[in-house]
Amino acid sequence: MAARFCLGCLLIVLGAAPAAAQDQSDPDPPLSAATEPSGQSDNEQPLSEIEALRQEIQALREENKKEIEALREEHQQKLDAFAEENELRHMEMEMELLSGLDEEIEEKFTIYGFLDFVFMWTWFREDSIINGLAWDSLTFALPHANLYFRSQLTSDLFVLMELRYSFLPHGNEEEFEIGGIPYRRTDSEVEMPLPHEKFRLGGVAIERAHLTYQPLDYLGFTAGYFLTPYGIWNEDHASPILIPIRYPYMQTKGIVPMAQLGVQIFGRLQPLKRHYLDYAITISNGRGPLDTVHDLDNNKAIGLKLKLSHEGQYVSAAWGVYGYYGEYRDRKKRIVSFSPRFVVEQETTEHYREYVGSADLLIEAFGFRLQGEYVRRLTQYIERPLRAMEYGVGYQPDYVIWAWYGIIYWDLPLRDLLGTVRLGPFYELEYSHSDVTVPGMKSTTQTWGINLRPSPYVTIKLEAAYLRSTDIEELRETNRDFFEALFIGSQLAVSF
């Protein structure tokens, strides 16, 4: 440093005049011949020395600059390291304060649900069988008000309960007037004595209530009352997700039991990137008059679901199958003796085996959604019930019931115009054959509609559906029962 100071002084003495002429703002003026005073050829020797000294000073300055830069860098690194260490300590302290965070990371208990509100009108052909059976006036309705209760017990164990609230059984029709039997309809209106306030009692249905334990991706267990893991519609389940308002025949008829009481083993495998294989094995009471309360035989229904899916960025596809076997049995109890011993006998009134198979396909690509399901059930009787047949009363024969539907929906590419609002038309074609042993049980339904989704929580639907017996002309000509109807409806479905 002393040497630099001496050289600096020398420079000041020798080069003061030219240096002063330079811009004062320049901290490191360039040392060049252009700054030398002219016409001093007599002093060439000292000048050359000065030049040498200048060069030395310049070299020292550069060296000095490098050293300063290195020091700065070193200092910055120390500062960074200190800040990082400090941040880490700070974070550790914060984490200590947040002790138990891992326990609280997931929501423990959640309540959510959906409801739908419908405004609809139905027209029936005057001479069709369904005319008079169903109401045909313009009406509002609230078919679903479902609440979910979900409790996460541990990271891999949860309980889910879905309850459906309904104004029913108020208004439920029990008997049509025939002969001496009067028309009967449930009236649940009651009156509170003190304020003399009248109100109608409603009902609550358990849609599902189960405990699910899934320790591994490929192995999980559900115990309780669960939705049958078949098809698309039954799993979509909730009106804000479903595209049409009207349920397809396979759902309303319950060709496959829509829910079962028992256990389910399920899991997911990933054989390839973005490809999944889901499976589920169901063991349950199966179908029965009391299946949610008690199975009336020892036989248990079994089912197997397999679903292969691909989840791509632009194209998703899923193909699934479900097979089910179960036995239905109904029994009645009859007291046959009071004395000397009290004896009650049980008699089987109806008993059948059912073999059900279903297949479904879902393709989503570039805003299009193509969805289709096919279900077929064979019912084989062991104990046949009596049934009204075409030519009088008889025993119900074995029969096959089957149905399919296909929906094509197009999510219109109106993002630039509508933002996050989604709008799309759809068309649905449905076919069902509800009993192959009875003529005129084939029906076809065509539905045209539109879905508007102004937010992720709201779906507004408009649709028109035309239902008719497939062989309507032949049935009318032979004076057999047929039906023909038109349904026009709108629905506001909300999830919350």
Add this chain to the structure above:
Amino acid sequence: MGFNDKRPRFGRLVPLGLFVAVALNHHPARADNPNDILIVVNTNVGENQIPIDVVRDIFLKRVRQWKDTGRLIPINPKNDSPLRRAFQAAVLEMDPAQETRYWQERKMRAGDVPPPSLGYNFKAVFRIKGAISYVFRQDYIKGVSKIVLVIPAKR
């Protein structure tokens, strides 16, 4: 024309082809962008690299388990934060409304709930075993968690 006649010509083409291939495949060294998204995991997680498809599956709860270290706990930052939106676009390939819709549907179908959204998601990864989350590069602190994937910021 025999095999030996062809070989010299083919031999000349090989280096040329290699040069073209290397030239086409060459990417200039890319400077770290503070808006790069770093996918970070708790240091107990065995995986050192995770493909983006798997990250997507994790945050959509299509997979729920680490191969070795058990339960997987995805953690999102707060809804509507710039980081969350960048992640939705780059990894989930969804906008916020689409992600909300996705979870609404999952909730009603099977009772699945979305991963928790925390303001201190990065700190939570530091604390919780099996946790995975994401952070902008500019907010990353060394030693707190392990980086398993870097998603470059969109230019």
